[in-house]
Amino acid sequence: MSAKRTDHRTLWLAAAAAAVLLAAASSVAVGAQDLPITDLWHGLWARDGSHEARLVWGSRVPRTVLGLIVGACLGLSGALIQGYTRNPLADPGLIGVNAGAGLAVALAAGTLGVTTVTGQVWFAMGGALVAAVAGYLAGSAGARGPSPLRLTLAGLALGALLTGITSGLALLDPRAFEQGRAWSAGSLTGRDLGTAWTLLPFLAAGLVLALACARALNAVALGEETATALGLGVNRLRATLVAAVALLAGTATAAAGPIGFVGLMVPHAARWAVGNDQRWVLACTLLLAPALLLSADVAARVLLSPDELPVGVVTAFLGGPALLAVVRTRRLGGS
Amino acid sequence: MIPPVLRLGRTFSVRLAPRGAAACAVLAAATAAVALVSLGDGEVRIPLPDVVAALTGRAGGLERTVVVGWRLPRVLLAVLLGAALGMSGAVFQSYTRNPLGSPDVIGFGTGAHTGALVAMILLGGSYPQVAAGALAGGFGTAVLVYLAAGRGGVRGARLIISGIAIAAMLAGLNTWLMTAAKMEVAMAAAAWGAGTLNGVGWEQARPAIAVLALLLPAAALLSRPMRQLELGRDTATALGLRTTATETAMITIGVALTATATAAAGPVAFIALAAPQIGRRLARSAGTALAPAAFTGAFLLVTADWLARTLFAPAQLPVGVLTVVLGGLYLLWLLIRQARSPGA
Numbered sequence: 001m002s003a004k005r006t007d008h009r010t011l012w013l014a015a016a017a018a019a020v021l022l023a024a025a026s027s028v029a030v031g032a033q034d035l036p037i038t039d040l041w042h043g044l045w046a047r048d049g050s051h052e053a054r055l056v057w058g059s060r061v062p063r064t065v066l067g068l069i070v071g072a073c074l075g076l077s078g079a080l081i082q083g084y085t086r087n088p089l090a091d092p093g094l095i096g097v098n099a100g101a102g103l104a105v106a107l108a109a110g111t112l113g114v115t116t117v118t119g120q121v122w123f124a125m126g127g128a129l130v131a132a133v134a135g136y137l138a139g140s141a142g143a144r145g146p147s148p149l150r151l152t153l154a155g156l157a158l159g160a161l162l163t164g165i166t167s168g169l170a171l172l173d174p175r176a177f178e179q180g181r182a183w184s185a186g187s188l189t190g191r192d193l194g195t196a197w198t199l200l201p202f203l204a205a206g207l208v209l210a211l212a213c214a215r216a217l218n219a220v221a222l223g224e225e226t227a228t229a230l231g232l233g234v235n236r237l238r239a240t241l242v243a244a245v246a247l248l249a250g251t252a253t254a255a256a257g258p259i260g261f262v263g264l265m266v267p268h269a270a271r272w273a274v275g276n277d278q279r280w281v282l283a284c285t286l287l288l289a290p291a292l293l294l295s296a297d298v299a300a301r302v303l304l305s306p307d308e309l310p311v312g313v314v315t316a317f318l319g320g321p322a323l324l325a326v327v328r329t330r331r332l333g334g335s
Numbered sequence: 336m337i338p339p340v341l342r343l344g345r346t347f348s349v350r351l352a353p354r355g356a357a358a359c360a361v362l363a364a365a366t367a368a369v370a371l372v373s374l375g376d377g378e379v380r381i382p383l384p385d386v387v388a389a390l391t392g393r394a395g396g397l398e399r400t401v402v403v404g405w406r407l408p409r410v411l412l413a414v415l416l417g418a419a420l421g422m423s424g425a426v427f428q429s430y431t432r433n434p435l436g437s438p439d440v441i442g443f444g445t446g447a448h449t450g451a452l453v454a455m456i457l458l459g460g461s462y463p464q465v466a467a468g469a470l471a472g473g474f475g476t477a478v479l480v481y482l483a484a485g486r487g488g489v490r491g492a493r494l495i496i497s498g499i500a501i502a503a504m505l506a507g508l509n510t511w512l513m514t515a516a517k518m519e520v521a522m523a524a525a526a527w528g529a530g531t532l533n534g535v536g537w538e539q540a541r542p543a544i545a546v547l548a549l550l551l552p553a554a555a556l557l558s559r560p561m562r563q564l565e566l567g568r569d570t571a572t573a574l575g576l577r578t579t580a581t582e583t584a585m586i587t588i589g590v591a592l593t594a595t596a597t598a599a600a601g602p603v604a605f606i607a608l609a610a611p612q613i614g615r616r617l618a619r620s621a622g623t624a625l626a627p628a629a630f631t632g633a634f635l636l637v638t639a640d641w642l643a644r645t646l647f648a649p650a651q652l653p654v655g656v657l658t659v660v661l662g663g664l665y666l667l668w669l670l671i672r673q674a675r676s677p678g679a
Contacts, residue, residue, distance in 0.1 A: 089496065094503070141671040153435060154670050156499060160604065161663025167529060168656035172647055177522055185510040261505060309511060316507025323500035324483050327493055 009280055012273040016287035023294035027064040028056065030298050047239070057193065065196040065298050066188050067311075068255045069203050069291040075289020076210050076282060077248035080271065083217045083278050084241050085136070085247020087151045088268070088326050091319075092128070092249040093260030095155025099162035100131025101253035102184070108167045110173060117195050117254055121202060125250030127162075132245050134158055186259035186312020188297050195255075202251040209244035210282055213237060217278040259312045261319020262293050269327060292318075355618035355627060362617070362630035366414060366637055371642035374406050378648065404454020407533050408540035413640040413654075414633045415547045416532075416600055419592040421614065421632020422554045424607030425625050426589035429561045430582065434669065435495060436478075437608040438593040439662075442502035444602025446476025447594075448528040449505045449600070452512045455524050462539060465527070466598035473597055476501060477590060529604030530655025532640050543599035550595060551629070554588050556624045561585065603655045606632050611668065635661075 029040055035052060043052030074092065079088040092098050104127025108114040114123065139154035170177040214238045219227040228234055252259065270284035293311065296318065300309040375381040376391070379401050381389070387401035388394035427436045438444065450472020454464040485496040509528065513521045526533065560581045563571045568578050596603065613635075614627030636654070639661065643654040 019419060054541070094499070138667045138671055150670055150673075152496070152499070154667060157663045157666035157670065159663075160659050161667075164529075164656050164659035166658070167525065168652055171522070171526055171529070171656065172650050174518075174531060176521065185507075185514050230669075260507070307515075310514060313507040313511040316504050320500045320504035323503070324497060327496040327500070 019291040020287045023291040027294045028060045036232040057254035062193040070252045071290030071293030073248040073252035074262040075266040075285040077245045079285040082267050089152045091264030096131045096159030097128045097249045098253050098258035099159040100127040101250050103162045103166045103222045121254040124254035128250035186257040187310040187312035206248040211273035214279040261315045265322045337410030358618040366634040370410050408537045410537045412540045415636040416596045416632035419596050420606040421610030421628040423589045423592035425611035425628035441480045441498035442476045443473045443628025445502040445505045447473035447597040456516045458468045527601040529653035530601040546595050572632040604659040609665045
């Protein structure tokens with residue numbers, strides 16, 4: 001590894017850090033209510049119960065913090081799935097993991113009356129775990145092993161199945177339908193700062209697991225046989241990975257609803273910038289994904305002002321073309 | 336053994352595979368049986384002999400009103416739309432030479448939902464408006480997916496992934512339209528978006544039945560050219576088939592069938608995907624077979640609709656919720672099976 005290459009990657013990482021800071025700043029600064037920069041500054045530092053302070057600390061800062069956490073969760077889980085399955089189309093939304101989390105949240109709300117985010121997180125993680133394992137097993141069954149298209153289709157089928165059950169439940173119960181409607185679009189609104197902070201440990205745990213996998217993922221890129229020959233426990237890696245993906249995707253879904261495509265787009269961009277070393281990809285994703293989600297959220301507030309789009313709609317409209325671009329530039333094995 | 340051939344005049348002949356004909360007969364009988372049970376089941380239970388009496392006009396009063404006036408249009412439409420979806424799936428799968436090629440996968444259903452939502456939320460949503468919106472949305476999306484797949488991408492992975500990509504974008508748009516709508520409108524729109532026959536009466540059923548009465552026989556005529564085309568374009572040309580004309584006819588009829596079904600009942604998922612494959616296995620035919628696909632589709636939809644209507648009574652599920660769950664399971668099974676069979 002030449003020193004020049006390392007410099008280049010450090011530069012990209014610094015740029016990603018700058019992007020996330022910029023996105024966070026604009027997320028606090030921009031909103032439905034035009035707030036002059038001096039008032040904003042005042043509201044940010046003087047927590048005196050003034051109008052500006054309440055607006056900034058009651059709505060914009062929580063939203064920004066939530067966006068940072070959810071974005072990081074989505075990006076990391078996407079990077080992990082893509083890194084392991086070598087499926088360029090993997091995204092927790094696209095392969096049914098978010099749908100599993102969604103169904104679990106709907107079931108928990110409908111049957112057990114669990115409506116707090118901290119309560120829902122556990123159910124969401126359980127649902128995400130089951131969906132991730134089921135999708136992977138279905139997509140990789142048989143002698144030929146997993147191919148990107150088969151994994152994607154298995155995820156699509158699973159997602160359709162789980163979303164179908166969720167919408168069936170909702171349609172049988174108008175109250176649940178009304179509650180689920182806003183959530184199902186994917187949105188960062190309506191959470192307070194305390195809730196946002198309670199999610200941080202989950203992200204931290206997921207991040208630790210993800211980083212623990214990074215070196216092993218690099219070895220697996222050489223092929224699983226080679227990795228085993230190098231003394232890597234492939235089963236342990238799989239278990240850690242699935243736990244990390246479920247933790248991250250579950251947290252994101254419980255907090256903000258099913259937001260698609262962030263986990264698809266960012267790891268691609270990260271790989272393009274810093275190469276295939278998973279440690280760098282994960283680090284870069286950790287910064288770029290929140291930057292993307294927050295920028296999308298700012299756009300969601302501004303585009304139809306004074307109305308707001310759910311951020312999930314914006315990411316879908318960014319992600320669709322990105323997915324098409326991936327399909328057009330990469331060869332997809334299998335059918 | 337050379338199978339017997341049915342000839343009608345000089346131009347029309349059908350090769351009757353005994354196994355295929357038997358499968359079709361069994362499926363038709365099963366469809367009829369479920370239809371009869373479904374006609375008798377519901378809030379007002381009517382025993383089977385009375386159902387038959389009402390259908391044949393020997394009973395009057397309440398029974399006739401319930402059976403013929405309320406339930407028959409729905410059951411009949413389920414049978415016909417099931418057949419239409421099954422056939423359209425068979426045509427798409429034959430054309431793309433891919434068991435996953437279906438109007439669902441290429442985003443037709445999601446696009447139709449977008450069109451219908453726009454009609455419901457912005458225009459008020461009378462039945463013809465919704466149907467027209469659905470058609471516009473469905474066709475528009477199909478064209479978009481086709482263009483996005485690019486040249487040479489019609490068969491295989493690119494088309495499917497392009498469909499997923501565009502469907503995902505539209506799904507985002509749909510969700511947003513739903514959040515923007517009033518609760519009652521949104522709930523009706525959600526039920527429609529899943530695909531539903533709830534509340535279908537004769538006035539909604541009649542136009543669809545009339546259109547299908549033309550389209551289903553037209554599709555049946557494609558059966559033989561389709562099989563020739565499955566041998567490859569060159570071979571088909573050598574056999575004297577006008578391949579481009581046949582392909583155009585296939586796409587037109589396939590899309591028209593799906594469009595009719597969608598306009599009448601919303602995007603009922605997965606019947607078009609599953610019916611041809613199940614039918615083909617039942618009939619043990621080599622290629623994609625239209626008749627078994629049609630009968631399987633009819634059986635699947637009429638059964639699913641009966642269950643959706645009665646399972647959670649008095650609440651009614653949209654039938655599409657049931658088909659998407661069953662179809663999702665089926666697609667998973669298909670993928671696993673495909674992977675296990677060597678060289679598939």
